[in-house]
Amino acid sequence: MAGPRHIDQQRIVVRPSVWIRTTDEAIRNRSHWKKLERKIKDLGLNSVEYAAIYVEGGLRLATIHVPNLRGGLNFDHGFEFPDGNTLYAHVSMQPFNLSACGMVCLVTVKREDTILYQGMSRIGGVICCNDTTERGITSGHAMLYYFLQTNEQLSETTPENLGSDHSGFDSELSDEGGSDDEDDLVENHGSDGNIRECLGAFRVNEVDDWVPITPTGTIYFVDRATILAPNLVEVSSSSAEPIPRDFALVSSMDRWLGENSYLWHGTKRVIHHWFWDDELPKDRQRVLILFDAKQSPAPGFFIPSIIPLVIGGALFLTRKVCLDAPLSQGTSGSWVVDQETGGLCGSIIAVFDQEPYALMITSETLFLDIMRGSRGIVSIHLPRPKPDFLDEGIVIEPVDKGKAKVQEGHAYQPWLQTNLQLCAID
Structure with missing residues (x-):
C-alpha cells in the first residue's frame, strides 16, 4: 500500500471498486446497467467505504450471425418448433478420416422458404453416452438463439444483451440513481480503427459442401427444447426457472466418429481424458482452443478464478482463458484442452470484443449437465482411439482403476478412458 500521510487520520480506509462486465449494447441502453447499479446500492455497496461503480462492455456470446446461405445446404429434413419455424443443422464437409473437433456447425431457422436466422458454432468433439452411443456436442445457445430472441420474456438474453440479469430487479429506477449526466460513457475501441485480427475466424460463405446433422435429446440454454419426434420440437414453458446449461447433442456424424484429436506442431494429439474441477490447475496453465483441421489450435493460458456469468437470470460459473489475440465469435x-497432457478442460461460451479473453464452461459442469438434463444418459466418457486411427509411436495404457468418483448419483469410471504416451519407436 502507498499514499500520502494524513496526520489527523487514525485509520486506513480501503475503498474497493465495483466492476460490472456486460455488452456494449446494454451500456448504451442505460436502463439495463442502471438496474444493476441500483441493485448494488440496495446491497449497501455504495457507502462511503466503497469507490465508484464501473460498467464495462465488450462481452458477447461466442455464436455469430452469418449471411443468408443456401448453396450446398439440404433443407429436406428439419425440426419444427411450436411457433411454426423450422430448425436445420449442418456441419462443413471435411475428410472422413479427420476428427470432429472444431468442425463448423451452421444453424438455420426457416419459415417456409424464408431464412429467418443463421448462426455458427463449433462441434467441440465426440462423447460416448452409456458406453456405446457416440454423439457430437456443440453449444446450446447457437441452436436456441432465435427462439430466445423472439421469446418476449427472454428477449434480453440474446448476445447483444448478454450479462444482464433482469429477473431480480425492479423495472423502475430510483431517483437516487442520479441522472445520466453523472455517468460517463468511455469507448475503449470505438473509433481508433485499430481492429485486431481474431483467432478462429471462419468464412462460411466459402464452404461449398454441408452435411445435415440431427439434434437429439434435449437442447439447453436458459430454456430447453426437446426433440419429441423426427421433425417436432417441444419447448418448455416460458414461466419456468432459467436453466444454467449450454449444450446440444447431435447425431448423423458417423463419418467423423472414433476419436477426438488435433494437430499441434505437426504432431497428432488424442484427447484421451477430461478433468474434474478439482483436477484443474490452481494457477495459470497453458491450454489450446481447438478449431477444425484447416486451422491451428489457439494457444493461451487457463486462469482458475471462477467468473460468474448471468444470462437471462441463469447463473453460469465459468473460467477465463487468456489468449494472444481476441477469439472470434x-x-x-x-x-x-491442456497443452501438455491433451486433457479436456472445458468448452467456450463467451468472448470479449477486441480483447484476448474468452470464458469457458468446465468439462465437469458440461458433462454433469448432460447427464442431469438428458433422459437415459447415466454415464459419459471420451471414445477410445481405434486401432486404425492410431499413429505410429502412440502407446495406449489404461488409467488407474482406483480413481473412480461418484457425483450426483452418477458413477464416473475413468478406466473407460485412456492415457496416451508419445514414444519414439526405433
Whole structure:
C-alpha cells in the first residue's frame, strides 16, 4: 500500500471498486446497467467505504450471425418448433478420416422458404453416452438463439444483451440513481480503427459442401427444447426457472466418429481424458482452443478464478482463458484442452470484443449437465482411439482403476478412458 500521510487520520480506509462486465449494447441502453447499479446500492455497496461503480462492455456470446446461405445446404429434413419455424443443422464437409473437433456447425431457422436466422458454432468433439452411443456436442445457445430472441420474456438474453440479469430487479429506477449526466460513457475501441485480427475466424460463405446433422435429446440454454419426434420440437414453458446449461447433442456424424484429436506442431494429439474441477490447475496453465483441421489450435493460458456469468437470470460459473489475440465469435462450443497432457478442460461460451479473453464452461459442469438434463444418459466418457486411427509411436495404457468418483448419483469410471504416451519407436 502507498499514499500520502494524513496526520489527523487514525485509520486506513480501503475503498474497493465495483466492476460490472456486460455488452456494449446494454451500456448504451442505460436502463439495463442502471438496474444493476441500483441493485448494488440496495446491497449497501455504495457507502462511503466503497469507490465508484464501473460498467464495462465488450462481452458477447461466442455464436455469430452469418449471411443468408443456401448453396450446398439440404433443407429436406428439419425440426419444427411450436411457433411454426423450422430448425436445420449442418456441419462443413471435411475428410472422413479427420476428427470432429472444431468442425463448423451452421444453424438455420426457416419459415417456409424464408431464412429467418443463421448462426455458427463449433462441434467441440465426440462423447460416448452409456458406453456405446457416440454423439457430437456443440453449444446450446447457437441452436436456441432465435427462439430466445423472439421469446418476449427472454428477449434480453440474446448476445447483444448478454450479462444482464433482469429477473431480480425492479423495472423502475430510483431517483437516487442520479441522472445520466453523472455517468460517463468511455469507448475503449470505438473509433481508433485499430481492429485486431481474431483467432478462429471462419468464412462460411466459402464452404461449398454441408452435411445435415440431427439434434437429439434435449437442447439447453436458459430454456430447453426437446426433440419429441423426427421433425417436432417441444419447448418448455416460458414461466419456468432459467436453466444454467449450454449444450446440444447431435447425431448423423458417423463419418467423423472414433476419436477426438488435433494437430499441434505437426504432431497428432488424442484427447484421451477430461478433468474434474478439482483436477484443474490452481494457477495459470497453458491450454489450446481447438478449431477444425484447416486451422491451428489457439494457444493461451487457463486462469482458475471462477467468473460468474448471468444470462437471462441463469447463473453460469465459468473460467477465463487468456489468449494472444481476441477469439472470434463463431467459436462457441470449441473445446479447451491442456497443452501438455491433451486433457479436456472445458468448452467456450463467451468472448470479449477486441480483447484476448474468452470464458469457458468446465468439462465437469458440461458433462454433469448432460447427464442431469438428458433422459437415459447415466454415464459419459471420451471414445477410445481405434486401432486404425492410431499413429505410429502412440502407446495406449489404461488409467488407474482406483480413481473412480461418484457425483450426483452418477458413477464416473475413468478406466473407460485412456492415457496416451508419445514414444519414439526405433
